[in-house]
Amino acid sequence: MARKKFVCGNWKMHRTAAEARALVRELRAAAEPLADRVDVAVAPPFTALFAVAAELAGSRIGLSAQNLHWESQGAFTGEVSAPMLVDAGCRYVLCGHSERRQFFGDTDEAVQKKTRAALAAGLHPVVCVGETLPERESGRTLEVVGRQVRAALSGLTPAQVGSLTVAYEPVWAIGTGKTATSAQAQEVHAAIRAILRELAQGVADSVRILYGGSVKPDNAAELLSQPDVDGALVGGASLKAADFTGIIQGAIR
Numbered sequence: 001m002a003r004k005k006f007v008c009g010n011w012k013m014h015r016t017a018a019e020a021r022a023l024v025r026e027l028r029a030a031a032e033p034l035a036d037r038v039d040v041a042v043a044p045p046f047t048a049l050f051a052v053a054a055e056l057a058g059s060r061i062g063l064s065a066q067n068l069h070w071e072s073q074g075a076f077t078g079e080v081s082a083p084m085l086v087d088a089g090c091r092y093v094l095c096g097h098s099e100r101r102q103f104f105g106d107t108d109e110a111v112q113k114k115t116r117a118a119l120a121a122g123l124h125p126v127v128c129v130g131e132t133l134p135e136r137e138s139g140r141t142l143e144v145v146g147r148q149v150r151a152a153l154s155g156l157t158p159a160q161v162g163s164l165t166v167a168y169e170p171v172w173a174i175g176t177g178k179t180a181t182s183a184q185a186q187e188v189h190a191a192i193r194a195i196l197r198e199l200a201q202g203v204a205d206s207v208r209i210l211y212g213g214s215v216k217p218d219n220a221a222e223l224l225s226q227p228d229v230d231g232a233l234v235g236g237a238s239l240k241a242a243d244f245t246g247i248i249q250g251a252i253r
């Protein structure tokens with residue numbers, strides 16, 4: 001089945017609102033013409049969401065948040081809910097990015113709750129999974145990634161699974177300059193696809209599975225040529241409009 005490729009930029013904790021506006025203006029000028037052939041989104045920090053949404057008015061480039069809390073409101077100091085993200089103009093939200101799992105204690109259970117809350121608010125979750133280097137080196141990659149996917153998606157209806165995206169991001173490849181080979185990525189993506197078939201038979205072939213981990217303009221085309229690699233989640237390279245645009249072009253070739 002032909003799946004439209006999807007390239008999402010994760011800006012992490014970078015850019016003030018004014019800097020974010022400038023970056024997205026540059027990106028829009030370069031990438032808007034490509035956005036009918038590839039779905040494109042950017043995920044700025046919370047504080048820049050409204051500013052970037054205003055800059056993206058009328059654009060096909062979508063807005064994503066990087067995280068959310070699963071409750072819709074309440075006494076949760078410092079947190080932001082799914083309805084608030086919708087209010088800010090978001091279409092997507094990252095759930096369970098490895099930096100959240102590693103540094104902020106996001107468990108499989110938390111990622112599941114966040115995924116459900118996002119779906120309930122009408123957002124499209126981008127559910128992030130991936131193994132650490134010791135897990136890969138001890139031959140546990142498929143076991144770890146399988147556990148993360150099953151946990152995040154447990155109890156969802158096939159229609160809900162159909163409206164989310166999975167991002168496979170080997171932790172050892174994020175921000176390190178080390179990239180999985182296209183064969184390593186395809187192996188894990190195919191395993192994720194097989195789990196999706198078990199969980200949601202009718203929609204598994206339409207769910208996009210992104211690769212993330214040091215994707216750059218010069219390796220994007222090769223990675224994204226794999227049959228189950230349906231796009232990229234891009235960190236560092238998404239902070240430069242030219243590099244991010246180069247990766248989007250790699251999704252078209």
Ligand code: PEP
Nearest residue numbers: 174175212213214235236
């Ligand atoms: C990420 O933040 O999801 C990521 C993949 O980062 P980088 O592209 O910098 O490795």
